[in-house]
Amino acid sequence: MSIALSPETITPTAKPLAGKVALVTGGSRSIGAAISKRLARDGAHVALTYSASPAKAAEVVKAVEAEGGHALAIAADAGEPDAVRSAVARTIAAFGRLDILVNNAGLALGGAIDEINSETYERMIAVNVTGVFVATQEAVRHMGHGGRIIHIGSSMTRYAAFPTASLYTLTKGAVAGFNRSLVRDLGPRGITVNTVHPGPTDTDMNPDGGPVSKIVGPGMAIGRYGQPHEIASLVAFLAGPEAAFITGADILADGGFTA
Numbered sequence: 001m002s003i004a005l006s007p008e009t010i011t012p013t014a015k016p017l018a019g020k021v022a023l024v025t026g027g028s029r030s031i032g033a034a035i036s037k038r039l040a041r042d043g044a045h046v047a048l049t050y051s052a053s054p055a056k057a058a059e060v061v062k063a064v065e066a067e068g069g070h071a072l073a074i075a076a077d078a079g080e081p082d083a084v085r086s087a088v089a090r091t092i093a094a095f096g097r098l099d100i101l102v103n104n105a106g107l108a109l110g111g112a113i114d115e116i117n118s119e120t121y122e123r124m125i126a127v128n129v130t131g132v133f134v135a136t137q138e139a140v141r142h143m144g145h146g147g148r149i150i151h152i153g154s155s156m157t158r159y160a161a162f163p164t165a166s167l168y169t170l171t172k173g174a175v176a177g178f179n180r181s182l183v184r185d186l187g188p189r190g191i192t193v194n195t196v197h198p199g200p201t202d203t204d205m206n207p208d209g210g211p212v213s214k215i216v217g218p219g220m221a222i223g224r225y226g227q228p229h230e231i232a233s234l235v236a237f238l239a240g241p242e243a244a245f246i247t248g249a250d251i252l253a254d255g256g257f258t259a
Contacts, residue, residue: 015043016240021095023088024048025078025135026105028057030203031152034228035102036060038236040069044100047091049076049084051105070095078105079126081134088138100239101139103132103175104152108205110164121167128171132178145190148239149182151175152231155199155254161216172197176250183248192247194238199254201226221256 017039027036027048036048037060046064050057050073057073064071072094076087092098107127109120136149154172156165175195182193200216202208208225217225234253237243252258 018043020044020099021091021097022046022100022102022239023091023098023139024102024104028053028060031198031201031228031231032104033060034232035104035235036071037063038232039239040064040071041067042236045070045095047072047074047094049074049078049087049105051077078131079123081130084131084134085138088135092142098139098142099146100148101135102150102235103135105131106152108168110168112164113166116167124167124171129174132175140186140191143191147191149191149193150235150238151179151195153195153197155197155252155258157197159258161219180248187247192243194246194249194251196231196234197250197252197254198231199226199257201228201231203228219257221259226253226255
């Protein structure tokens, strides 16, 4: 599939992301799927990566196309740098450009600090840190003025509500630091960089009603878990033209969990 966009084919519409191309890593499930669908609904052509869920990725593509949008699912393990670079290349080959990168792919492997083995550590770093770095590095080589980079972090960097999450929090803290430094590199090029930190959200990894929810649920100021589409709404705003003056921000979307 090749759907190249040029300035001549971009016309003003009510959709704020019309004419834009987005790449969402880990875009086949939960928050990633909601982001992929929302960006497409707002007019963007969307490429989404997946690792172990081809059927779910196909469902996202089908849902986008059912609403008249364009989507492309790409098999790419976020922990494999060459696969990440290839995903960026395939996005540009299919759609002709890249305007928005959402670094959403991530793992949450836990354990007591003295029990985490080197394989678990290396895998978490590969997906949650190296994958973010490589995707960003490759994407900005193709982004122009008005580009958007949005990382998905975690409210755990502000408030660790339970034990066994030290490795996960380490990786998300690295992303937050990366975010703040990137603004100095990319601001002069007109590219914004922001991180959304979801609080407890109903996902495959942390379902509402699951074991973690019994611990953190009482701390939710609004009395409930977040929903993936609520995180996607914030990402869509940051990806759009009205967020052009927002960069370097760490934005909590956590229902008051860390308040």
